[in-house]
Amino acid sequence: DAGVTQSPTHLIKTRGQQVTLRCSPKSGHDTVSWYQQALGQGPQFIFQYYEEEERQRGNFPDRFSGHQFPNYSSELNVNALLLGDSALYLCASSLGRVSYGYTFGSGTRLTVV
Amino acid sequence: QKEVEQNSGPLSVPEGAIASLNCTYSDRGSQSFFWYRQYSGKSPELIMFIYSNGDKEDGRFTAQLNKASQYVSLLIRDSQPSDSATYLCAVLGSNFGNEKLTFGTGTRLTIIP
Numbered sequence: 001d002a003g004v005t006q007s008p009t010h011l012i013k014t015r016g017q018q019v020t021l022r023c024s025p026k027s028g029h030d031t032v033s034w035y036q037q038a039l040g041q042g043p044q045f046i047f048q049y050y051e052e053e054e055r056q057r058g059n060f061p062d063r064f065s066g067h068q069f070p071n072y073s074s075e076l077n078v079n080a081l082l083l084g085d086s087a088l089y090l091c092a093s094s095l096g097r098v099s100y101g102y103t104f105g106s107g108t109r110l111t112v113v
Numbered sequence: 114q115k116e117v118e119q120n121s122g123p124l125s126v127p128e129g130a131i132a133s134l135n136c137t138y139s140d141r142g143s144q145s146f147f148w149y150r151q152y153s154g155k156s157p158e159l160i161m162f163i164y165s166n167g168d169k170e171d172g173r174f175t176a177q178l179n180k181a182s183q184y185v186s187l188l189i190r191d192s193q194p195s196d197s198a199t200y201l202c203a204v205l206g207s208n209f210g211n212e213k214l215t216f217g218t219g220t221r222l223t224i225i226p
Contacts, residue, residue, distance in 0.1 A: 101149075
C-alpha cells in the first residue's frame with residue numbers, strides 16, 4: 001500500500017523564481033493538505049484540497065497556490081520566491097474529515113538562494 | 114495566545130525512565146488530538162490520537178486528555194534512545210469548515226543512555 005509520495009525531495013531555486021511541488025496521496029485518501037515547516041518550527045498549514053477545490057486556506061500570501069487533480073494528486077505552486085520560503089514542504093493526505101489524523105509524505109526541502 | 118502550545122525543550126530523560134510531554138490548546142470546542150513523532154530531517158509520523166477524556170494506551174505510549182483544562186499529554190514509558198525525536202502535538206479544528214490539524218512547535222526529546 002503506497003504511502004504519500006512527494007517530488008522532488010530537494011530543490012534549490014533563486015529568488016524571484018517559481019516552483020511546483022507535487023504530491024500523490026495515500027491510496028484511498030481523497031483530501032490533501034500542504035504544510036510549510038521552517039527549521040525548528042511546527043508545520044504551518046498552507047491549504048487543503050478536497051474534491052478538486054481549495055477547502056481551507058491558512059495565513060499564506062497569494063503567491064502560494066495549489067491544485068488537486070481528479071486522481072486526488074495535488075500540486076503546490078509558489079511564485080516570486082523569497083529567501084523566507086526556504087523550508088520543508090509537507091504534503092499530508094487523509095480520507096474525508098481528519099478524524100484519524102494525516103499521513104505525511106517525506107517532504108520537499110526547498111532552498112531559495 | 115497560540116492555538117497549540119508546547120514546551121520546546123529540549124527535554125532530557127534517562128534511558129528506561131518515563132518521558133512526559135505536554136500540550137495545551139486554545140479552542141475549547143476541539144474534539145480530536147494527535148501526537149506525531151518527527152526525527153531530524155524526516156516527516157512527522159502519527160503515534161496516537163485521542164478523542165475522549167482520560168487515558169489511552171498503546172504499547173509504551175499513553176495519551177492523556179483533559180478537555181476541561183484544555184490539556185493533552187503523552188507519556189513514554191521505558192524510554193529508549195530511539196525515542197529521541199521532536200514530538201508534535203496537533204489539534205483538529207472544531208468548526209465545520211475548519212477541518213485542519215493545527216500543530217504546536219514541538220518538544221525536542223533526548224533519551225540519555
